[in-house]
Amino acid sequence: MGGYAPKGARQAATSRRSVVLEDGCDVRFNVDLVGVRPDQVKGLETGEALLVQISENGKWRSLVCVTNGGGIVGTLAAFQGLARLIACVETGARYIAIVEVASATRCSVEVIRG
Amino acid sequence: MIIAGGIYLERCQYPKWERLFGSGMRAAIAVSGLSEGTVLHTYVPNVWKSDAEATLSSFGIVGRLMPTRHELIFEYLDTLQKSFVPDVPDDNEQEKRLTLDGDVVLRFGFMEGTAEVNGRTVVYDPQNSYAKFHANGSTADRLAMILSEEELLGFGGLGDASRTNDNLAAAAQNVFESKPAPQLILTKDRLGGLQVFFGGSPTPIKSYASESYFRIGVGDVLAAAFAHAWGELGMEPVEAADFAARSIAYFVEDARLPLLPPPQLSDLRHSRKDGDHLRLLGVGRFEAKSLVMQTEILISDFGGSTAFTYIDWEGEIRAEGPIDLLIIGSSEGPTISGEIRKRVGEPKVVFWPERDRRTVQWCFPASRIAGDFPSALYHAMRSPSS
Numbered sequence: 001m002g003g004y005a006p007k008g009a010r011q012a013a014t015s016r017r018s019v020v021l022e023d024g025c026d027v028r029f030n031v032d033l034v035g036v037r038p039d040q041v042k043g044l045e046t047g048e049a050l051l052v053q054i055s056e057n058g059k060w061r062s063l064v065c066v067t068n069g070g071g072i073v074g075t076l077a078a079f080q081g082l083a084r085l086i087a088c089v090e091t092g093a094r095y096i097a098i099v100e101v102a103s104a105t106r107c108s109v110e111v112i113r114g
Numbered sequence: 115m116i117i118a119g120g121i122y123l124e125r126c127q128y129p130k131w132e133r134l135f136g137s138g139m140r141a142a143i144a145v146s147g148l149s150e151g152t153v154l155h156t157y158v159p160n161v162w163k164s165d166a167e168a169t170l171s172s173f174g175i176v177g178r179l180m181p182t183r184h185e186l187i188f189e190y191l192d193t194l195q196k197s198f199v200p201d202v203p204d205d206n207e208q209e210k211r212l213t214l215d216g217d218v219v220l221r222f223g224f225m226e227g228t229a230e231v232n233g234r235t236v237v238y239d240p241q242n243s244y245a246k247f248h249a250n251g252s253t254a255d256r257l258a259m260i261l262s263e264e265e266l267l268g269f270g271g272l273g274d275a276s277r278t279n280d281n282l283a284a285a286a287q288n289v290f291e292s293k294p295a296p297q298l299i300l301t302k303d304r305l306g307g308l309q310v311f312f313g314g315s316p317t318p319i320k321s322y323a324s325e326s327y328f329r330i331g332v333g334d335v336l337a338a339a340f341a342h343a344w345g346e347l348g349m350e351p352v353e354a355a356d357f358a359a360r361s362i363a364y365f366v367e368d369a370r371l372p373l374l375p376p377p378q379l380s381d382l383r384h385s386r387k388d389g390d391h392l393r394l395l396g397v398g399r400f401e402a403k404s405l406v407m408q409t410e411i412l413i414s415d416f417g418g419s420t421a422f423t424y425i426d427w428e429g430e431i432r433a434e435g436p437i438d439l440l441i442i443g444s445s446e447g448p449t450i451s452g453e454i455r456k457r458v459g460e461p462k463v464v465f466w467p468e469r470d471r472r473t474v475q476w477c478f479p480a481s482r483i484a485g486d487f488p489s490a491l492y493h494a495m496r497s498p499s500s
Contacts, residue, residue, distance in 0.1 A: 032131075034143065034371055035173075062172035077172045078133045078143070080123070083164035105325070106368040 025088035026113050027081065030100065033065055033074025033107045040071040044102035052076070052095035052111060054086065063089065065097045065109060074107050085111075115149040115341060117142050118212055118229035119222035121158050121166050124330060126190040127197070129486060131330075134165055136186075137222040137241060140331045140371070141338035144361075146173035147372040148342050155212045157182035157226055173372065182209050184226040193329040194412065194488045200225065211250065218345035220337060221252070237341035238296075239333065244268055248294055257296040258344060258351070259289070260337045266301050277417070279316075286311040298351050302336060304416045305495055306362045307387070310355045319355045322363035323385035323499070326485065327492035335365040339373055347376075366492075389418025389495035393436070395458065396425040397450065398443020406441050409491065418495050435459035439494040440481075444468035451477035465490035 044050075050065040050073055063076040063086050076082065076097075089095065097109035119138025125131070135143075142154040153176040158166045160181060170177040184207070189198035202225045209227035219233035223241035228250045236254035238247045242265065247257060261269065263277045270285025286299050290313050299311040306321035339361035343354035360379040364370055392413055396406030403425035410423050435458035442450070442464070454461075460480040465487060474483045484490035 032369070035147075036370065057174070060171050060174045063168075075172050077169045078135055078139065080132075080134060080162065080165055082134075083168045086168055103368075105370055 023088075023093075024084065025091075025093040027085060027088075028110070028112045029079075029081070030108065030110045031076065031079055033109060034077045036074040036105070036107045037072060038104050040067060040073045041102050041104065041107045044073070044099050044107065046099055046102065048099045048102075049114075050097040050099065050109065052089065052097050052114075054089055061086075065107075076111070115145050115338075115346060116153050116155070116214055116216035116219045116231075116233070117145075117222075117338075118155045118214055118219070118224075118231060119334070120186065120224050120226070121156050121162060123162070123185070123187045124190070125187065126193060126330060128192045134162055134169065135331060135334075137239070137331070137334040137337075139166065139169065140334040141220060141222070142170065142175045143173050143371045144335050144338040144365070144373045145342050146175055148375055149346055151176070153178060153216075155214045155229060156180070157184070157209055157212075157224065159183065159185045161185060178212075178214070180209065180212060180227075182226050183207070184209075186225055190330060192487050193327070194491065202226075218341060219254075220341040220345075221247075222334070222337070235341075235345040237337055237345065239337040240265065241333075247296070257294075258298045258300060258340065259296045260300050260302070260333065260340065262333075263301055263303060266299065282309075283311075283316060286316065287313070300336075300340060300351075300355055300358070302333060305387075305389075305492060306332070306359065306366065306385070308336070308355050308359050310351050312351065317352050317355075319352065319359050320384045321496070322360050322382040323496070324363045324367040324492070326368060326489045327366050328369040329366065329488055331369070332362055332366055335371075335373065336362055342373075343376070384499040385496040386499050387418075387495065388438070388497045389413065389416065391419060391421035392438040392494055393421050394423040394439050394441070395437045395454075395461070396423075396441045396443070397446055397454065398441075399445045402441055402443025402445075405443075405487070409439065409441065412491060413495065416491070416495060435461075437461040438463065439490060440464045440478075441490070442466040442469075448473060448477050463490055463493045 055062050055064045065073045094114045096114040097111050101108035120136040121139045122136035138154050138156045142152050146152050155178040158179045186200045191197045212229040215232040217234050219231045219236045221229050221231045221238045223243035230251045232253045235256045237258045239260040267285045270288040272285045275281040301309045308319035309316040336358050339358040340354050343349040343357040357376050360382050361373050396403045406425050410420050437458050440461035464478045464481045465484045466474045482493050
């Protein structure tokens with residue numbers, strides 16, 4: 001019956017099929033940030049690099065994209081592969097998020113290993 | 115807020131988009147900035163469990179996750195049109211029921227199971243399941259149902275009736291006369307308009323204008339916003355529905371989450387319905403003409419109508435402007451824009467999917483340029499109030 005994941009569904013990350021190599025941390029994908037902060041997205045240019053880092057708030061933690069000035073632009077969330085990405089960051093892998101679209105309502109990035 | 119709702123994978127082709135949401139996850143994130151201590155009760159297959167947990171943690175949401183065998187994936191052609199809906203698992207494949215209680219509870223229908231909820235204030239969105247709220251043992255001191263117009267007709271025993279105001283009111287009355295009955299019903303049309311039924315004549319809620327229209331999950335956001343305003347803030351139903359309408363306008367513009375508190379949504383503009391007697395023009399080869407004909411059907415589905423639809427542009431045209439929605443195919447070049455404007459004036463909305471927005475705006479400087487098909491339809495059928 002229908003209703004189950006088609007073959008190949010698990011490899012897809014977001015809007016582009018992720019590429020997973022070697023240690024499983026060489027991922028590259030495009031995604032819209034969740035919880036975009038208008039004050040931080042204002043002034044961002046296409047092609048600008050944001051830092052990808054873990055933000056902790058008590059027992060909660062999230063993977064966020066941060067400007068060079070330290071402002072959080074938005075959160076990487078709600079996609080397949082998020083948990084692995086966080087695990088990679090925790091073990092020392094570094095990523096940047098290249099801004100593809102930035103507006104008052106949206107910030108789309110390409111996440112690549114830095 | 116206590117939420118019971120699914121976590122599903124959602125894929126869209128135009129725009130290319132794939133996310134792990136589902137009604138439960140989306141609603142939980144939506145209210146995460148409004149409601150302290152949000153808890154999501156849901157089923158999740160093992161393959162998505164760690165990603166779901168990481169997402170819930172990102173927004174300070176407590177997850178009560180029950181494992182399931184079902185990986186349910188919804189596919190969309192665009193944000194208006196589903197291209198694949200998974201089958202509801204058979205009765206013998208249904209998961210063990212979730213049970214939860216709380217002061218304010220938002221319950222969505224599930225495909226793979228059910229949630230038995232007991233709450234002081236409960237908002238219930240059956241999600242096309244037509245499952246009655248109390249049928250699985252759920253109870254509520256105050257109950258609101260969030261229904262599409264089709265669902266209201268179905269719940270009210272008028273499933274074969276057309277969506278007229280009289281039929282909707284009659285269906286609502288039937289629901290209120292069934293015992294135990296909800297205290298109120300909130301219905302949604304397909305473009306952000308709402309109506310609140312208490313019994314008697316419904317109260318229409320004006321919609322609010324948005325720059326673009328991302329429709330996947332808009333009903334989830336509506337339910338979450340209403341549950342927060344009515345259940346947690348203690349707003350009156352009409353006031354809570356107005357906040358939900360504002361939240362819809364906020365969300366559909368680039369799928370923004372989490373939602374904002376009421377004071378931060380106070381400066382939105384109303385939108386008015388422009389959906390009757392729309393004038394459509396398609397220019398291009400088969401794909402553009404086919405899309406225009408599909409548009410005509412969708413306008414009807416959304417409660418609008420067309421005055422005329424022309425798809426026979428060959429340098430001559432019998433259509434008279436102004437045109438509400440112009441769709442241009444990939445075979446046409448920018449030079450055609452001058453001829454179109456000369457013959458039919460400035461279209462209200464232009465959708466030219468194969469051209470970048472800047473070029474299209476240059477070709478049609480007085481028109482609203484839609485970057486995607488749902489936004490084109492939305493702007494053809496709605497205008498900001500001045």
